[in-house]
Amino acid sequence: MPISEFSLIDRYLAAQGLQRADVALGIGDDCALLLPPADQQLVVTLDTLVADVHFFADADPESIGHKALAVNLSDLAAMGATPAWATLALTLPKADEEWLARFCRGLFALADRYDVQLVGGDTTHGPTTVITLQAHGFVPPGQALRRDGARPGDEIYVTGTPGDAGLALAAAYGKTTVGAAYHAYARARLERPEPRIAQGVALRGIASAAIDISDGLAQDLCHILERSGGGALLEVEGLPLSSALTASLDRDAAIITALTSGDDYELCFTVPPERTAQLEALAADWDCCCTRIGIVAAEPGLRLIRADGSAFHLERLGYDHFG
Numbered sequence: 017m018p019i020s021e022f023s024l025i026d027r028y029l030a031a032q033g034l035q036r037a038d039v040a041l042g043i044g045d046d047c048a049l050l051l052p053p054a055d056q057q058l059v060v061t062l063d064t065l066v067a068d069v070h071f072f073a074d075a076d077p078e079s080i081g082h083k084a085l086a087v088n089l090s091d092l093a094a095m096g097a098t099p100a101w102a103t104l105a106l107t108l109p110k111a112d113e114e115w116l117a118r119f120c121r122g123l124f125a126l127a128d129r130y131d132v133q134l135v136g137g138d139t140t141h142g143p144t145t146v147i148t149l150q151a152h153g154f155v156p157p158g159q160a161l162r163r164d165g166a167r168p169g170d171e172i173y174v175t176g177t178p179g180d181a182g183l184a185l186a187a188a189y190g191k192t193t194v195g196a197a198y199h200a201y202a203r204a205r206l207e208r209p210e211p212r213i214a215q216g217v218a219l220r221g222i223a224s225a226a227i228d229i230s231d232g233l234a235q236d237l238c239h240i241l242e243r244s245g246g247g248a249l250l251e252v253e254g255l256p257l258s259s260a261l262t263a264s265l266d267r268d269a270a271i272i273t274a275l276t277s278g279d280d281y282e283l284c285f286t287v288p289p290e291r292t293a294q295l296e297a298l299a300a301d302w303d304c305c306c307t308r309i310g311i312v313a314a315e316p317g318l319r320l321i322r323a324d325g326s327a328f329h330l331e332r333l334g335y336d337h338f339g
C-alpha cells in the first residue's frame with residue numbers, strides 16, 4: 017500500500033528536531049502559532065522551484081532540499097534579515113519516500129545551520145514536482161536593506177564570484193566543457209548556494225541598497241538602479257571571477273557569464289563613500305570575497321567599460337522566465 021500523505025508528513029517533514037522558543041505550535045495542527053519579537057519587523061519571502069525549470073528532475077534530492085531553502089534565505093540576506101521560520105508547499109508526482117527522506121536531509125541540514133524551523137506547509141499530488149518555500153525573518157525597524165536607497169557616488173560591491181552557477185549550467189547543457197578540477201566546484205555553486213546571511217546582517221547601517229543575484233548580476237543591479245533612480249558605471253575587467261570560470265572560458269565569455277548568468281545567490285550592494293572603509297574592515301573577516309565593481313552614477317543606464325575605458329558590449333542583461 018502506498019504511504020499516505022499524513023504518514024509522509026509525520027515521518028519526514030515533521031522530523032526536523034529543531035525547536036525554536038518563538039514557535040508555540042509547529043507542524044501538526046491547522047496552523048502554526050508563532051511569536052514574532054515585538055520590537056522587530058517581520059520579513060517574508062517566497063520562492064518556487066519547478067522540476068526541469070529550476071532543477072533537473074533527476075538531480076540529487078538533498079541538493080534540491082538545500083536549494084529550496086537557500087534561495088529564500090538569500091532573499092532574507094538581501095534585506096539584512098535574520099531567518100527564523102519556513103513553510104513549505106510540496107507538489108509531488110508520487111509518494112517517493114526515498115526522495116522525500118533525502119530532500120528533507122538537505123533542507124534540514126541547512127535549516128539547522130541557520131536556526132530555521134519548518135513550521136507548516138501543504139503536501140499535494142500533481143503532474144510534476146513543484147516546491148514552494150516561504151521563509152520568515154526579522155529585522156529592526158528602519159534597518160532593512162532595500163533596493164531604493166542607492167545614490168550617485170555610492171560604490172557598488174558584490175560578494176563571492178558570480179558566474180560559477182552559470183558555468184555549471186552551461187556545462188550541463190553541453191555548451192562548454194569544464195575541467196575535472198573545477199567541475200565539482202561549479203556544480204556545488206549551482207546546487208548548494210550558500211545564503212549570505214551573515215553578510216546581509218553586517219550590512220545593516222552600511223549598505224544604502226542591496227539585492228541578491230538570482231537572474232544575473234547586470235539585471236539585478238539594474239533592479240537597484242530602477243528603484244533608486246540613476247545609473248551605474250561598471251569596470252568589467254575588475255569583476256571577481258573564479259579560477260573555474262577563467263580556466264573554462266575565454267576572458268570576455270567569462271565576463272559575460274559573470275554579468276548575465278543566473279543562480280549566483282550572491283549579494284550586490286551599494287555603499288556611500290563615507291562608509292566604504294567601515295565595510296572593507298568588516299568584509300576582511302567574511303568567509304567569501306567582497307569586491308568593489310563600480311560606482312552609482314546620476315545618468316540613467318548601465319555603462320560597462322574595460323580597464324582602458326573602452327565600452328564593453330552585452331547582448332542581453334540576464335535571465336527572464338518570459339523573455
Ligand code: ADP
Pocket residue numbers: 025029042043044045046047048103104105106134135136137138139
Ligand atoms: P490542513 O488540511 O488543515 O491544511 P494538512 O493535513 O494539509 O492540514 O497538514 C497537516 C499538518 O502538516 C499541518 O500542520 C501542515 O502545516 C503540515 N504540513 C503539511 N504539508 C507540509 C509540508 N510539505 N511541509 C511542512 N509541513 C506540512
Ligand code: MG
Pocket residue numbers: 045046
Ligand atoms: Mg485544516
